[in-house]
Amino acid sequence: MTQQTVVIADYDYGDVDIERAIIEGAGLRLAAADCKTEDDVIEAAHDADAIIAQYATVGARAIDALTRCKVIARYGTGVDIVDVDAATRRGILVTNVPSDWCENEVADHAMALLLAAARKVCEYDRATRAGTWRWQTGEPVHRLRGRTAGLLGFGAIARAIAVRAHAFGMLVIAHDPYLTPEDVAVHGATAVSFGELLEQADYLVIQAPLTEETRHLIGEPELRRMKPTSILVNTARGPIVEDKALYAALTGGWIVGAGLDDLEEEPAKQRDWVPVNPLFSLDNVIITPHAAYYSAEAIHTVREFAAHEVTRVLTGKPPLSPVNAAELAIVHR
Structure with a gap:
């Protein structure tokens, strides 16, 4: 045989x-x-x-x-x-x-990106290394407690993120078309429509699967609906967010910052990838190499x-x- x-x-x-x-x-x-x-x-x-x-x-x-x-x-x-x-x-x-193989890793990473962006950790680090020792280099920084974390998708990993957001005193809202409001409420979040999620979230965390329906789900119209003080965090798949629109949002003041664990081009799927994405030129975005799942x-x-x-x-x-x-x-x- x-x-x-x-x-x-x-x-x-x-x-x-x-x-x-x-x-x-x-x-x-x-x-x-x-x-x-x-x-x-x-x-x-x-x-x-x-x-x-x-x-x-x-x-x-x-x-x-x-x-x-x-x-x-x-x-x-x-x-x-x-x-x-x-x-x-x-x-x-x-x-x-x-998903439980990396549930805690991704939830921790999402919060790490959120916290680093909200607390201007990278800006402070760059300024300090350049010889500027001033708390003002990061202003404005806003208090986390009382702010709203919005979750796009509310599966096991998103629910783990919700637990962490609650620990920081945040309100948690979520949009998941496959769950009832009761399903969402059981896990400590308030179910909202997609539009309400965009408009109400101070920190929009994407934790949805990549499908034909979610590809480029976050583009120019969606980013323009977000608060100008909001931060976008993507610990799901890069193509859910349209990079060109995100660049416009970050340079045009539609949103204040972003934390990304992947890019639309998904570099790990390419041979001889070169970092020419204009998002790399911006100081108000943190990018990690699809490492959220890693431990x-x-x-x-x-x-x-x-x-x-x-x-x-x-x-x-x-x-x-x-x-x-x-x-x-x-x-x-």
Whole structure:
């Protein structure tokens, strides 16, 4: 019998030792690649029995080229890099990692960006290093207590952010079209419409998945509706915010600042990326390299979980976190 092969399409962990121990320990073969495009994925994984992907797009074209694939596992929770519908049509299971693997890390990072922007930490640091020792270099700084934190999306991570915002004495509002006001209230927030969220939030924190509906959800019209003293924090996916509009907002005084854990261009998905985005030229935006999920413990967990998922499927066991199992059952019954 031919040994089944698992292809890791891409990774930035430095090695695949954790995955190798699990996958080869189950009698499977492991191959690691460095895919940036669908053509790369097709070349590396067309005859794979399973694929694990971190950033590489596994779209419909790549999926249609797969000849033996049974499962595509995502390193992480969001599956926007995988065409789940195409996988379902081909009878391929898609898995992810439940969000609790990095829930606290992302919530902490969102608050770190919010606090750094609100308290002008970076401005003070730059001025002090340049020889200016004056509290006035950061003015105005406003008190956090009593201000309104607005959450776009109210899943597990957003609820963890709400807990932290409450600890700083903030009021918390949230907009999530998939939850009832009662669902939101149970977790200590007030449900509002999308428009009310934009207009009322002093700190707008984006923690929604990237879908066709949320891509460029925050553009010029939305940014113009925000308070001129508000701060935008994005610890979700970069393309939810239109960078060109955000640059205009930050330079035109529509909002006062931003904290971003990703950019619309999603640099990690590009080969030979160059930092030419004009947002890098601004002092009123803080940018981190899609690191909100990172801790040594979280990375270990996500790597183990993804490797175990493909191993389960290829050895005839059900996965713990299937994304499209119900749809597969309907399409292929």
